[in-house]
Amino acid sequence: MAKYVLFLAAIWVTACTTDPLEVREIETRETAPTDDLEAVEVNPSTEGWTTAEDGLTASAPATLELLPAQEALTVSFSYRAGADTRATLLLGNRFPLELTTMDLPGAEEKRSTVTSAPGVWRDVEIAYLPARGEEPPLLVSAYLNNNLVYYQQPLAGETGGTEGPLTLEVTEGTISIANLRSSERAGRGSSITSTGEVALNLPLIRYAYYHINGNPDRIDNWATLTPEKEGYISRFDLDGIREKGNAYAIRFAAEVDIPKAGEYRFRIASPSSTRLYIDDQVVVDMESRDSGNNGEGKIQLSEGPHRVRLDHYQFSNWNHLKVRYAFEDGAFNSFSDIPEDRAVATPMSGTVREIATDDRPYLLRSFMNFPPVRVYDFTEKRTHVISVGEADGPHYSYDLHNGSLLQMWRGKFVDVSDMWNGRGEPQVARALGAVVAFDGHPQWSTDTDEWPDSIAELRHLRYDLDESGRPTFHYDLEGSAVSDRIVPDATGLTRTLTNTGEGTSLLTQLASGRDIRETGPGTFEVQGPGVSLEVTELAAGGLRIYRGEGVSRLVAELPAGEQLTYHINF
Incomplete structure (x- = not known):
């Protein structure tokens, strides 16, 4: 009996002397995406x-x-x-x-x-x-x-x-x-991914745009044509250049850096006349009006730079151009085109349709391209996003599907022109201010070793509004009830995460970035995105930093019945 009492006393002393703000570091296998820099x-x-x-x-x-x-x-x-x-x-x-x-x-x-x-x-x-x-x-x-x-x-x-x-x-x-x-190039080039795959990309494409008169069968006098305009672009984007529906031509010229020698196959889909050249050699020939809508070719390429030219003559009314490549016997991937199966961040253009905000919070459900990336980079269309704005901010966007705080910004709220004008693609809301964005991974987890990129067990239940109109989001995770409340102030956002379940400790993410450093008890600085954090309430549990290759995550253990409050300064 005495031994049992001493054992309980030891547990009690340990619990009382454990500092919940003490940080434990955990090495993970997570790797940040690679590029050519x-x-x-x-x-x-x-x-x-x-x-x-x-x-x-x-x-x-x-x-x-x-x-x-x-x-x-x-x-x-x-x-x-x-x-x-x-x-x-x-x-x-x-x-x-x-x-x-x-x-x-x-x-x-x-x-x-x-x-x-x-x-x-x-x-x-x-x-x-x-x-x-x-x-x-x-x-x-x-x-x-x-x-x-x-x-x-x-x-x-x-x-x-x-x-x-x-x-x-x-x-x-x-x-x-x-x-x-x-x-040593103006734009992102090709690379070998962390999984060993060849990723081709044209860092910068020079284009010349021409109006064509007389409906010729083909264009064979490019050298004598006078361009209406010339410039640079990062993808074979007809809609980003053309000024009318047909009777135009575009000559694209670029340089591709081949990261691995071998056989490359190229495939083009276009209802109009298109020819692809590499080092002045025709690789895909769809110049004739009888060429059909699809063409393919292959070429052996050495490692290093190669000249690329694509001549496109739009004689039909369907403005469609898809260019894909495959290395050796691998799958086809986008070759700096606008693919149909992936979201691409296009430049904001046209008339902005702003949702103005006042002192009462405005809640907008929408699709949203996330993460916010460089122009013409690939992104994802999030389908369960709610954006909350009030006055001049800070505003924020939140993924109801996985409970993550996606981004925050000040100034004007959102542009809904892509949602409400024409009702076509892409039907996304865009933040009108400069955003600070995290990586959008799930907010909650039960995995103590790796942070998940998805979590099927997390179910959004509802959100409640307080007297000021600010929401608190409620979820169920494997039978445990959790809630999330975000309040803006002059310097950033204050967030309170609560585990209202019984008996089960959960893990919740405070921030993710390229690097996270502890600057004092409960205070942290984050690189990529640049924010500082201060934990103001955590009575039990503990803090962890998960460190992978080029990615860090600040995580808190939240026992049942406990809550965590922290402030994000940006």
């Missing part, structure tokens, strides 16, 4: 810069050469700045892009204005093409926190000339730099 080592001995665990740090005045002079580039990095920091990125060492505001002298209006709390990490990605002949340098795209700021922006200045290095100048305050990666 390569890590860049920056000289840590550069004057004025010091090396820390999370990157390089400097106070003004300081200068850092990020990359040497290149013909074209895509560069991405993370930075953390104070409220008074002023830092300029010099493209080609002559075009100043102010990092904290993304202001660019002479540029058109920014497509989005991204605001972040001082001291949180921000992600920048820029694709830049230097001057070619009489064409000025081109800022192909600029993203801040994965929000498009500039797209196809010509840069004012002299054409030609010598390009300088990519340089960062700090004139006020302090800045930290981390995760510098780059490629």
Whole structure:
């Protein structure tokens, strides 16, 4: 009996002395998606810069050469700045892009204005093409926190000339730099995936668009035609270029980087005239009006760059062009087209149909493309999304299917033009502000080793509205009742997660990102997306960080009858 009493006392002492804010780290097999950007080592001995665990740090005045002079580039990095920091990125060492505001002298209006709390990490990605002949340098795209700021922006200045290095100048305050990666092309290229598959992608496609008169059988005088317009695009997107339903032609030209030598098969679906060339060799010939709607060809390709040209003459009324590839005997995949079986993030165009918000929360059920990705990247159509907006924000989008907080933003609420105008595809709502997005994985789990990408046992039951109109979401997970309440304030969102079941501890996710670091008891900073978190209530259970390759998750164990409250600052 005495031994039993001592055993219970030991358990009681352990329970009383265990700090629920103590963090346990768990290694997982989860791997972040790969791309063609390569890590860049920056000289840590550069004057004025010091090396820390999370990157390089400097106070003004300081200068850092990020990359040497290149013909074209895509560069991405993370930075953390104070409220008074002023830092300029010099493209080609002559075009100043102010990092904290993304202001660019002479540029058109920014497509989005991204605001972040001082001291949180921000992600920048820029694709830049230097001057070619009489064409000025081109800022192909600029993203801040994965929000498009500039797209196809010509840069004012002299054409030609010598390009300088990519340089960062700090004139006020302090800045930290981390995760510098780059490629010598303007846009994302081909790669070998983490599963060993060949993933072909054209980083940038040059196009020339022509109006065709007289309804000829074919176009055999391309060299004598005068284009109506020329430019760059990232996919074979007829709708993104054409100005009428038929009687037009487009010549696409690009360079594909083949990551693995071998036989490549190409397949084209088009009711009009289309020819695909690689290194000036015809691979798929559908030039004749008698070619039918489908064509296929194959070619042996060595590792490295190869020229691609696609000539398309639209004589029919069906604007349809699908281009696919297969490596060796593998399955066919999209070759920089607009596939029918996957959602693609297209540029916002046309008239915005805004849902305005006031002090009473507005709840909108919709489809939504998620995650928010670069223009023309693949995304997913989430079908059970509810977006909650009030006043100027913060607003947020929430997946009712798996209970995850998808994204949050300030400013205007949502654009529903794709939902309510014409009732056609894609029927999605779009956030009108610059979003901060997580990865959309399930909110709850019972798996202690790996975080799931789906959870069939989680069932949405209902949501209740309080007196102010804010919702609390209710779920059932294997017989345990859980709830989720999100309240916006001036600095971000406060979230309360409750396990109202009996007897069963559950796991719930606070945040996911490229990296998560503990900065103090119950406080954390997240990279990719850049937010800071503070756990304000957790009486029992405990915190864990699941660390995979390029992905981290902050998770809490929530015993039955307990609740967790934390604040997201962004």
